[in-house]
Amino acid sequence: MASTFAVLADPHRRQILDVLRDGERPVNDLVDGLSVSQPTVSKHLKVLRDAGLVEVRRDAQRRLYRLRPGPLAEVDAWLAPYRRMWEDSLDALERRLDVIGREDGSR
């Protein structure tokens, strides 16, 4: 089974998830937004299903896909220890820009 990280590596899959954030959608809606063929979208959906990131519900001929954000917690957990680090970096950058700004003002 592919890791959640690997699943998110594909931009089309992230795009699908982004759309599903607004609520469940039939496959056709997803195809419209993606500029890839319907079979390709179906394949991406299978990957997302296997990763537990979406679930399906049947509605007549259509299948409505819905987001299951649970596995994203794994990504967030990995990211957590880094979060404060880049915040610190940005702070440092801001301080430096601030210094430059003051130097410029005193010219």
Added chain:
Amino acid sequence: MASTFAVLADPHRRQILDVLRDGERPVNDLVDGLSVSQPTVSKHLKVLRDAGLVEVRRDAQRRLYRLRPGPLAEVDAWLAPYRRMWEDSLDALERRLDVIGREDGSR
């Protein structure tokens, strides 16, 4: 240039970043931790460099790699809208477990 997501898709690369969280390291240290060959590690480091996730400093024959967490902010930004969603799911799960627990206790 590969997206940060794609760069993080490889577990070895994530592992390298994890090690570098503790401070800068020469390549050899990274090789020891990874159970892949030195050239392979060097290649991963190149990918990480190109993605702006690490930077190098020369120390005699060695190269010391250091973390640059900045690009991870992009991942975090993408993740942000989902965060509250899975928190909600977990809350719901906890509530359910809580109910079960109480039912069990009242038996």
Added chain:
DNA sequence: AGCATATATGCCGTTACAGCTATATTGCCG
């Protein structure tokens, strides 16, 4: 039943990537 709609699957070609071995590069030291 027969056709239309919606989605999934199979098959194929192409490309990208991760790994390895061998070799080049760079810097140190005797």
Added chain:
DNA sequence: CGGCAATATAGCTGTAACGGCATATATGCT
């Protein structure tokens, strides 16, 4: 200068992934 240590690069290979087209499957409608 010659050789060792550390790292990078080149070349090769196997595999996996993405995409497309054609086709299968499932459901609804008439």
